[in-house]
Amino acid sequence: MISQMNFFLITGLLIFGIGATGLLIRRNLIICFMSIELMLNGVNLVFVTFSHYLNSAVGMLYVLFIMALAAAEVAIGLAIILLIYRLKGTVDMDSLNTMKG
């Protein structure tokens, strides 16, 4: 039987992995962005778990900073997605081939 701490850590890891998989398999820009949010949330859960079980406040402080960064990132990223939609008329990643990447 795994301990409660390991269980929370594995949950955070699973959410991170699912977010990474979603980033790889989806072509819709908005859903890719949501996958990034999933990855950030998985990391946050690992931080808070360690903070609780090691009796240290560092993890919780870092979670606060990650949340502020995520808010700024989402504001700018969604503005860019709207701009892409205005230019191209679609939010499909495969249509963004101006750079021939």
Next chain:
Amino acid sequence: MIQEYLGYGFSALAVLLAVSTIIQKNPIYSAASLIGVMLMLACNYVLLNAEFIAAIQVIVYAGAIMVLFVFVIMLINVEYIKREKLYYRGRVFGVIIGMALLLKLLIVGYSLLIKVQEGDLPIPKDMDSTKVIGKYLFSNYILPFEVISVVLLVGIIGAVVLGKKERNGEEKEVVVKTVQHVDL
């Protein structure tokens, strides 16, 4: 004891909703699943004695960020997105690579023995998490706190500049004329 089972339930629901987030065809359903993931994680934070983080998670993530997502989804034509083909051969490789990353992280996490018994900035027994965060945020972490406020300001300005509609030619001419007038 009951807390342990609650933790298992919340975590299982969070993982299921996370899977639902990435396999939904309609982005609105994806957004709803993501809100569910964030709420379940907030419940986990309460079980981990981080009540302040749980409140911030609900207010900032489920409240502010997801509202932004839903706004943008509604601004964009959903009919086109619904026609996205979900399953083809290339996706299988994506899933395999993602699962390989997950497996690697699990192996590394399992083989890594955590020797640290107590971290920096200990939480005193008689203080709750909110008080501890306030104490350390405004003493030890005051510089990152100020820097993050500048980052948020940059985010606001960037979003406004990017979201602004492009000016027409005549409006630019008006600006130029005004400048010339000042020069004269």
